[in-house]
């Protein structure tokens with residue numbers, strides 16, 4: 001693989017890994033919208049195909065202070081946001097992620113075990129528990145956004161929360177924003 | 192530059208994240224169309240969904256006709272345009288194929304219809320994914336065709352399209368095409384204008400032939416062989432001459448909105464030895480990124496993006512590539528059985544030949560049914576051009592990049 | 597006619613003069629002509645409705661038949677535009693229209 005150009009190096013690439021119906025595409029959209037709101041450049045795109053509930057899906061975001069020209073899939077993301085610990089193997093995430101993995105798991109031990117080979121930073125969050133508590137449903141996308149914000153300084157939590165409110169409407173929006181907030185506070189840096 | 196910046200400050204209402212499909216819908220709303228007729232097809236559907244929303248919530252005062260097919264969609268807007276309405280439709284792939292006979296009718300009747308076409312592969316085998324096979328099959332129908340490369344450009348081009356289509360010197364339909372999925376479903380920043388600026392830029396031209404019971408005329412007549420040729424030639428002539436109007440509209444748009452559009456876009460071409468000629472978002476964006484990388488490694492690489500496809504921007508293109516050693520044309524479409532299977536490669540070759548210029552042209556097909564085009568593929572292509580140029584040995588037939596071989 | 601070029605025609609083949617099909621004298625196409633027997637005709641108007649040209653004229657012209665019936669209207673043929681298709685003769689319920697050969701043009 002040839003090195004990226006200087007321009008491309010100023011770009012942060014994020015891949016969201018989820019299952020159909022978990023809202024990975026919406027999460028990617030919200031991050032892009034938040035960056036655009038702050039005057040940055042962003043592009044977000046789903047993995048295109050026939051969408052099926054439960055099937056593994058990816059959604060991509062590029063963020064930059066410069067206009068973004070490349071339109072290729074993200075092969076080696078700076079940050080991987082993993083909605084379900086079992087997706088780590090399906091997408092070979094520890095091997096392709098450059099810097100940080102944000103992962104939803106039931107315990108820190110599970111994360112350590114699954115990511116023993118990964119040298120980068122790992123953020124663990126029990127998104128399932130938080131989503132069930134606030135939303136009563138295992139839809140973890142907004143919770144995962146909260147955990148992601150711990151390591152992403154290009155966007156700020158207030159803008160993201162406002163977009164969550166806008167996307168989900170006032171009632172569901174508030175519950176989602178609370179889930180996001182709790183995940184932001186409780187996400188732990190494992191390594 | 193500062194002048195352009197201050198114009199932007201004045202005309203831009205808000206900067207938002209939109210897909211190219213939504214950008215198209217916002218442009219259609221801004222120009223205040225009267226009639227929309229469309230039939231859903233991937234990847235176009237979200238354009239007309241958004242427009243249906245605008246009409247339903249009262250943001251756009253237009254007649255929205257949910258028809259039973261694409262053939263009817265275009266037929267309905269043809270009828271409305273004949274009656275003097277400002278119209279819009281959109282389609283992709285099989286939908287554009289199904290419209291095909293009405294495409295010719297629209298240009299033959301000289302109706303200023305505007306249509307968005309996020310490009311998609313054609314069946315069989317069935318594919319919902321993007322390329323430009325559908326658009327290339329529609330290229331000989333007498334429409335003006337623009338191909339955009341960003342969501343902002345989709346928005347801007349649709350605004351320009353109404354001005355061009357309705358110009359009394361043109362009166363031809365316009366397609367605005369862009370990458371299916373890779374643009375139609377990608378969210379990116381778009382600066383939306385205050386609608387009064389858009390409306391000032393696109394005044395309605397009602398001084399054209401239209402069906403009006405108070406002043407009856409006949410449209411859509413049979414032409415005997417004594418007259419058919421002349422009426423068809425008017426379309427051919429006007430399409431060619433429309434280039435001057437399109438240039439003028441671009442200049443005026445740039446002045447009014449602080450942009451910098453031309454019929455082609457040049458990227459690092461001034462001193463380039465190796466130039467990739469592209470169209471659409473993914474080919475062009477990835478080629479530009481590859482050119483940067485190639486430049487960092489000492490290759491004089493550049494990109495020319497074709498923005499206006501019909502009428503073909505012969506003079507602009509030749510001016511841009513005249514000093515290049517080799518050019519390669521990246522086609523995301525096919526013309527099976529032709530000398531080269533890349534359709535635009537043939538256009539570039541005839542453009543050069545028509546001006547007596549001899550220059551090696553390499554035909555490359557890539558991105559068919561959204562076969563992933565990596566920046567690295569284009570970087571490698573620059574290295575191949577360097578190799579061809581040094582050895583003097585050229586492939587002589589189309590290169591099918593990304594194909595499993 | 598010879599000097600009319602492609603530049604001189606309205607674009608899109610639009611026809612600007614309403615009703616100018618009248619100038620097309622389709623009467624020259626005929627090989628047979630319909631002839632109405634005014635005494636047999638019952639003024640039912642069917643030929644008038646069926647004629648594709650339309651070349652059946654409905655005229656306010658009183659007529660008294662040989663048997664003494666009085667009519668306020670008369671149906672006649674516009675031979676400039678009747679193309680001799682024979683539909684009127686075929687449709688007439690009382691066979692009051694006969695198709696006769698054109699002789700000598």
Ligand code: SF4
Nearest residue numbers: 647678679681682684
């Ligand atoms: S022959 Fe045909 S055209 Fe002539 S009057 Fe009868 S129906 Fe009309």
Ligand code: SF4
Nearest residue numbers: 637638640641643688
């Ligand atoms: S159809 Fe026969 S009967 Fe009826 S009006 Fe005509 S000619 Fe007379």
